[in-house]
Every structure is written in structure tokens, then in C-alpha cells.
Amino acid sequence: MRPMKILQIPDGLKNKALELADKHDAIIYCESCYGACDICDSEAKALGCDEIIHYGHSKFMESEIPVEYVEMRQEYDPRPVLQKDFEKIEGDIIGLVSAVQYLGSLEKAREFLENNGKKALIGKGNYNNGQILGCEVSAAKSIEEVVDSFLYIGSGKFHPLGLAIKTKKPVFVLDVEGGKIEELDKTLFEKQKYAAIALSKDAKKFGILVSTKPGQKNIELAKKIKKELEEKGKKAYILVFNEIRPEKLLGISLDCYINTACPRVAIENRAEFKKPILNPDEMENFK
Secondary structure, three states: OOOOEEEEOOHHHHHHHHHHHHHHOEEEEOOOOOOOOOOOHHHHHHHOOOEEEEEOOOOOOOOOOOEEEEOOOOOOOOHHHHHHHHHHOOOOEEEEEEOHHHHHHHHHHHHHHHHOOOEEEOOOOOOOOOEOOOOOOHHHHOOHHHOOEEEEEEOOOHHHHHHHHHOOOOEEEEEOOOOEEEEOOOHHHHHHHHHHHHHHOOOOEEEEEEEOOHHHOOHHHHHHHHHHHHHOOOEEEEEEEOOOOHHHHOOOOOOEEEEOOOOHHHHOOHHHOOOOEEOHHHOHHHO
16 A cells, blocks of 8 residues: 655645645645644544655654655845845844745845945854744844844745844845835834733733644643742633634633744734733743
8 A cells, every 4th residue: 555645735835735746646734834833743643644745844843753844945036126125224244034935045135235335144043044933043043143133035024023023133024025125113013012911910810822733732831831820829721722813712711811832823913812912931920
């Protein structure tokens, strides 16, 4: 009997699902995929699959079911946008970062910047040189002390927002879809964060949110937080989800949520929740 494979792809690659399924002789997993930490291992096991083919992300973790991570690189030349918006980039020494899809553009950007009077650095991290995730920015941290600002090449807010939160330098975003460069303004996200912290001060009943996604499963952290809250006289409940969404909490009467899954839930989507939601490192009122 031939080994059975399951193909897991982000929503942005669903238009290639049939082509990739033919290539790998695989069945297609159609649930949303939110990153390299989001492996469909339990589903693969339940279906009797021998391997997961995971597209679009760098290798992140091991799994009981073998996982083949397949990076998807896109050819992109940032120089036309750099030429147009060069004056918007502040600083003399620029740190260059990107998501995995656009890593090939970093050398082109470095060449342009250095031909126009700036110095550009690409840091080494836990994945590829210059690669960051929304929750992992070691490539940027490795050069933070020597750069004046960062230039992120890619799309979406999660990666550059994570960078802006975890470093103290300005972050400029070269939006490959919008064809422009803008400085990332994290003011709104910081206001939402501090509002949530303030509102959590008088909370008495807490929901500690735990994801079953393999790379986000933090049940031990959740139990630790529950114990700490209870020692301070609070009521705390561990709530388990595969995908954490605000509507799943409707009808559960709690005052505050603590998110132990992907930090994106409480950073990008904070305003969608009816009650304050904090990441563990934001629990200032309970230390």
C-alpha cells in the first residue's frame, strides 16, 4: 500500500492546492493554516497518514507524524519601491528583515541602500538570515544595537508589528502588495495593550486560553498562570481551543482572558474581544 500524505497549505496558496496535491500524491487539508507552528498532526494521525507536506513556512518543529516543510519563495525586486520612497527610510544603518517568502529580496535591497549612501545589515537568527516571524525576531535582535532602524519587506502587519514590539528601533515597512514604504505606527496597538492591562486590574474571573495547535500548545504555562492567579484570590479557568476566536467565548461569563497561544491573538485581534485579553508578559497587575 502506498504511503498516504496530507497536504497542508496557507489560505493564500489554496489556488495551488490541486497542483500541489498532484505533485505529492496527497490528500488536501482545507482548514486554515496560521504558520509553521500550526501542524495538522492529530488530523493526520486520525486519518492514518504517514506524512504531512506543509507548504509556505520554514521548519519550526518536529512531530509524531513526519513533516516535510516546503518553503515558498517569491521573486520580488524591491528596488523600484525603494527608488520611489527612499527618503522615507530614516537612519544611516538599516537592518533588513523579511518573512520567508521574500528573503530573496534582501540582497537586492542591501545593494540599493548601500549604493545610495546607507549601510545595510542582514542579521543571523534561528532560521534563515534576515528571517523573522511575528513571534520570533532573533535575526533582528542580533543587530539591534548597531542599526538605526529596520526595513521589513513583505505584506501584512503581524511580522513587522512583532518586530516593533520586541525592539526599540523604528520599523519601516516596504509593502510588496501596496508598492510603498511607510513607518509602522504601533500607537494604536500600544493603546489597546495598556487599556487591556488597566481593565484587568479589577478582574476577578479569568479565562486562560490554550490552543491545541502543536507549536502553540502551552498547557503547562496555563496551569502555572492559573495557580498564580488563584494564589492572589482570583478564580481562573483553563479554556481549550483549536482556533481561538472571540465568538467561541460568548456565553462564558469571565472578566479577563490570558492568551497562551500565538501572541497574534492578543496583539492584532485584541479589539475583537468583548473583554480585556492579555499575553502572559503583559500581566503587570499580577506580578
